[in-house]
Amino acid sequence: MDQNQPIPVPLTTTGSDADADELLQAQAELCCHASRYMESMALKCAIDLGIPSAIHRNGGSASLPELLATLPIAANKKPFLSRLMRTLTVSGIFARGTSADGTTSVYQLTAASQLLVDSIPLNLLPFTKGVLSTYHFRSFLCLGEWFQDDGDATPFAMAHGGTDVWGAMSLDRTLAAGFDASMASDSNFLAEIAIRRHAGAFMNVSSLVDVGGGDGSMARAIVKAFPHIKCLVLDLPHVVHGIPADGFVQYVAGDMMDFVPPADVVLLKLVLHDWSDEDCVRILSRCREAISNREEGKVIIIDTVIGSPSQQIYEAQLFMDLCMMTVTTGKEREEKEWHMIFLKAGFTQYKILPILGIKSLIEVYP
Numbered sequence: 001m002d003q004n005q006p007i008p009v010p011l012t013t014t015g016s017d018a019d020a021d022e023l024l025q026a027q028a029e030l031c032c033h034a035s036r037y038m039e040s041m042a043l044k045c046a047i048d049l050g051i052p053s054a055i056h057r058n059g060g061s062a063s064l065p066e067l068l069a070t071l072p073i074a075a076n077k078k079p080f081l082s083r084l085m086r087t088l089t090v091s092g093i094f095a096r097g098t099s100a101d102g103t104t105s106v107y108q109l110t111a112a113s114q115l116l117v118d119s120i121p122l123n124l125l126p127f128t129k130g131v132l133s134t135y136h137f138r139s140f141l142c143l144g145e146w147f148q149d150d151g152d153a154t155p156f157a158m159a160h161g162g163t164d165v166w167g168a169m170s171l172d173r174t175l176a177a178g179f180d181a182s183m184a185s186d187s188n189f190l191a192e193i194a195i196r197r198h199a200g201a202f203m204n205v206s207s208l209v210d211v212g213g214g215d216g217s218m219a220r221a222i223v224k225a226f227p228h229i230k231c232l233v234l235d236l237p238h239v240v241h242g243i244p245a246d247g248f249v250q251y252v253a254g255d256m257m258d259f260v261p262p263a264d265v266v267l268l269k270l271v272l273h274d275w276s277d278e279d280c281v282r283i284l285s286r287c288r289e290a291i292s293n294r295e296e297g298k299v300i301i302i303d304t305v306i307g308s309p310s311q312q313i314y315e316a317q318l319f320m321d322l323c324m325m326t327v328t329t330g331k332e333r334e335e336k337e338w339h340m341i342f343l344k345a346g347f348t349q350y351k352i353l354p355i356l357g358i359k360s361l362i363e364v365y366p
C-alpha cells in the first residue's frame with residue numbers, strides 16, 4: 001500500500017453492515033479515548049474516600065455493604081458506590097472475587113491499588129495525589145492554547161497567573177507541601193530498590209550531594225544504608241528552610257544553576273527532566289565542577305530513559321513526558337538525547353542501568 005495514500009474513512013450510512021459495525025466500534029473507541037480523564041477522576045475519588053485503605057483494613061477484600069459501613073459516604077449517595085466500583089474494577093484498580101466462605105462477592109486490591117494503602121510504609125499515595133492534583137489538571141486544560149501561543153510561558157504558568165511551577169511553590173505553601181510530599185513518597189518507594197539493585201555504586205563513596213534533593217528522603221535512605229557516606233542536600237531556600245535536623249543529612253539552600261557543593265558523587269534524581277537541554281548542560285557542568293575525586297567520582301542520575309519492552313512502562317514514560325511539557329520546561333529523554341547533553345557538559349562516558357521500572361539509573365563519569 002502506498003504510504004502517502006490517506007486511509008479511506010467510510011463515513012456513509014449506505015455501506016454494508018460490516019462497515020456499520022466498524023463505525024460503531026470506532027465510535028466506542030473514540031468515546032473511551034475522550035473519557036479517559038473520568039478513569040483518573042474515579043481513581044481520585046477512590047483515594048479521597050480512602051477505599052484502598054478501607055479494603056486493606058478489612059483484610060484485603062470487602063463486600064459492598066462492608067465498604068458502605070466504613071466509608072465516609074452520605075446516606076443518599078450510598079446507592080451510587082457500586083457504579084464507581086464497577087468502573088474502577090474494569091480499569092484494573094480493584095478486582096472482584098468471593099469471600100473466603102464463597103457466599104459473598106467482594107472487591108479486592110490489585111498490585112496497583114496496594115500502593116495506595118495509607119498504612120503501608122512505601123505507599124505511593126502522596127505521589128498519586130500529586131499527579132491527580134488540580135494544578136496539573138488546570139495546566140493540561142491550557143495545552144491547546146499553549147501550542148498556539150508564541151510566548152515562553154509554560155501551560156502551568158498560563159493556568160497560574162504567569163508564575164512558573166518553582167515560583168508558584170515558593171509563594172504557595174499548600175502546593176509546595178503537596179509537591180514535596182509527593183516527591184518524598186516516590187523517593188522512599190524507589191530508594192530501597194535502587195540501593196539493593198545498585199549497592200556497588202555507593203561502596204567507595206565518602207561524600208554525596210543530592211542536588212534538588214527535596215526534603216532529603218533519598219539522601220536519608222542512602223545514609224541509612226551506607227552510614228560512612230556524608231550526605232548533603234542542595235535545594236531552593238523555601239524547600240530546605242525549616243526541615244528539622246535529623247543527624248543523617250545536612251541541608252544547603254542554593255541555586256544549582258550557580259553552584260553545587262563539592263562531593264565524590266553528585267546525585268540528580270528527577271531533576272534534569274524538569275529542564276530544557278540548555279539548562280541541563282548548565283546544571284551538569286556545575287555538577288562536573290563539584291566532583292572532588294576525578295578518578296572515582298561520578299554523577300548518578302535517576303530519571304527516565306524513554307523506551308521499554310514493557311508497553312505499560314513505555315506508556316507511563318510518555319505520560320510523564322507530557323507532564324513535563326505541561327508543568328515544566330523539561331522533557332523525558334531518549335538515550336541519544338541524554339548522550340548529547342552529557343557530551344556538551346564535558347563528560348566522557350556514561351552507563352545506563354534500566355533497573356528501576358519507569359526510571360533508569362545512569363552513571364556519568366567526568
Ligand SMILES: C[S@@+](CC[C@H](N)C(=O)[O-])C[C@H]1O[C@@H](n2cnc3c(N)ncnc32)[C@H](O)[C@@H]1O
Binds near residue numbers: 187215218268269271
Ligand atoms: C522533581 S523534584 C525532585 C526532588 C527529589 N530529587 C526527588 O526525586 O524526590 C525537583 C527538585 O528540584 C528543586 N529545584 C528546582 N530548581 C532548583 C534550583 N535552581 N536549585 C536547586 N534545586 C532546585 C525543586 O525544589 C525540587 O525539590
